[in-house]
Amino acid sequence: MKIIKIILLITIFLNAELSPNSYKKLQESAEYILLILPIDINKRVNLKENRVYFTIKAKVKKCFKAKGKITDTIIIKYNKLYRQNRYILGPAQIQDLKEGLLYIAYLKKIGNFFKPSAYSKSFKIYK
Numbered sequence: 712m713k714i715i716k717i718i719l720l721i722t723i724f725l726n727a728e729l730s731p732n733s734y735k736k737l738q739e740s741a742e743y744i745l746l747i748l749p750i751d752i753n754k755r756v757n758l759k760e761n762r763v764y765f766t767i768k769a770k771v772k773k774c775f776k777a778k779g780k781i782t783d784t785i786i787i788k789y790n791k792l793y794r795q796n797r798y799i800l801g802p803a804q805i806q807d808l809k810e811g812l813l814y815i816a817y818l819k820k821i822g823n824f825f826k827p828s829a830y831s832k833s834f835k836i837y838k
């Protein structure tokens with residue numbers, strides 16, 4: 712019983728962040744790697760679910776990798792926790808994108824829209 716308590720305490724105080732190598736593999740295995748410019752960001756908070764839902768309309772400025780046909784404007788959807796306990800396990804949350812900034816996006820296609828494919832490392836500001 713004492714061992715179970717110790718394991719639970721360790722689990723509570725450790726963050727199971729992915730390694731840099733794991734993120735790199737997720738980025739490399741992305742179906743789509745695009746240079747995007749967000750032009751419309753819709754953010755909806757659901758307090759009951761403790762989630763924030765994002766729908767982002769973005770212009771594709773450049774295509775580095777594509778599994779299929781790509782249009783000049785895409786829709787990206789994802790969600791994340793609204794209020795995050797700092798001891799939550801799992802990969803880091805995706806940072807909010809800002810309109811007017813260019814990003815390299817690592818994505819997968821689900822139906823008519825795209826989803827991030829490398830968790831918090833799915834979007835990098837392009838300089």
